Amino acid sequence: MKKILLTGLLLTMVIFSEDNKTKSIDIGLGAFYRNNVYKEKDNDSVLPVPFIGMRIKDFYFEAPLEIGYHFYNSENLTLTAYGRYNLYTGYKPDDMEDEFKDMDKRNDDLHLGLRGKYNFGAWRTELISHISGDISGKSNGTVVRAELNQPLFLGERIIVQPYIGIEYMNKNYSDYYFGIKSSEAENGINNGKSYKAGDTYNLEGGVRSIVTINRSFKGLISAGYVRYGSEAADSPLVKDRDIYTLGLGVMYSFEF
Numbered sequence: 489m490k491k492i493l494l495t496g497l498l499l500t501m502v503i504f505s506e507d508n509k510t511k512s513i514d515i516g517l518g519a520f521y522r523n524n525v526y527k528e529k530d531n532d533s534v535l536p537v538p539f540i541g542m543r544i545k546d547f548y549f550e551a552p553l554e555i556g557y558h559f560y561n562s563e564n565l566t567l568t569a570y571g572r573y574n575l576y577t578g579y580k581p582d583d584m585e586d587e588f589k590d591m592d593k594r595n596d597d598l599h600l601g602l603r604g605k606y607n608f609g610a611w612r613t614e615l616i617s618h619i620s621g622d623i624s625g626k627s628n629g630t631v632v633r634a635e636l637n638q639p640l641f642l643g644e645r646i647i648v649q650p651y652i653g654i655e656y657m658n659k660n661y662s663d664y665y666f667g668i669k670s671s672e673a674e675n676g677i678n679n680g681k682s683y684k685a686g687d688t689y690n691l692e693g694g695v696r697s698i699v700t701i702n703r704s705f706k707g708l709i710s711a712g713y714v715r716y717g718s719e720a721a722d723s724p725l726v727k728d729r730d731i732y733t734l735g736l737g738v739m740y741s742f743e744f
Contacts, residue, residue: 511744514541514550518708518737525716527585527727535576537737556603568603572620578665588725590675594665597626613638622661629661635692645700653692657720662688666723678724688717694733708737 516539523532540551546558556570578594601620607613617634637651662685673682694712701707714731721729 510543510545512541512543512741513744514539514739514741516541516708516737516739518735520733520735522731522733524727525729525731526579526583526725527588528579528583529585530583537575537735539737539739564607566605568605570601570603570620572599572601574599578626584725588677590677591672591725592669595624595626597622597629598624599631601631611638627661627664629664630658631661632656637696647698649696651692651694651696655690655692657688657690659684659686659719662686662719666720666725668724681724683723683725685719685723688719690717690720691715704740704742706739706741708735708739710735 516537518537518539520535520537521532522535524530538551539553542549546561547556548558549555553575554570554572556568558566558568560567574596577596580593581589581591584591599620600623601618603616603618606615608615614637615634616637617632619630619632621630622628633653633655635651635653637649640648640650642648666683666685666688668678668681668683670682672678673680692712692714694710696710697708699707699709710733712733712735714733716726716729716731720726
């Protein structure tokens with residue numbers, strides 16, 4: 489389960505590229521460090537995060553992450569319908585410790601969802617929430633997330649955005665990525681005991697920032713913390729419920 493861990497850097501790219509440009513292309517490349525959730529052979533991972541974005545008025549495409557349409561857009565409220573490929577969500581059995589090497593592969597999934605972003609108060613505090621469901625037939629799960637963040641402008645070139653959030657994963661979603669099926673237990677995994685995960689709530693916190701280098705280039709930094717709920721954390725597959733992340737990237741933008 490790496491999707492929630494990539495949120496910081498990917499959302500930094502997506503959110504901070506949502507400006508007043510009606511036709512633009514963004515090209516970015518980042519790297520993402522995190523300690524492993526699962527009992528994998530490697531304790532830590534550095535994951536590449538490529539990014540190509542295009543927006544034409546209210547339509548946008550952020551590869552390899554998301555495609556969407558802002559169907560309502562006012563000064564304070566934006567409503568968006570989107571499809572999202574949850575990059576790095578699953579795991580490969582070959583990457584797991586030997587006791588779980590015979591698990592079935594867990595694949596990344598594809599979601600359709602709705603997201604709302606609301607700005608309020610004198611400091612333009614942001615409330616972002618979304619609900620999405622898998623349409624790929626992998627997890628068949630649903631995810632709901634809410635985030636509160638506060639953009640802080642440090643001079644003309646630096647924006648820092650502390651945030652806190654909570655994410656709900658329904659039992660289908662959490663069981664697909666954290667459960668052990670009966671057929672897997674019958675093969676001797678987890679001493680022959682299956683594990684079925686239920687509805688799960690994960691807590692998040694962190695900071696995103698963007699540094700404007702010049703008109704075309706921006707630097708991106710994110711740091712985050714995730715604490716998985718007990719239904720996920722109690723899984724025999726899980727190594728650590730407390731996950732720390734760091735993302736670095738650069739983005740080039742131009743209008744057409």
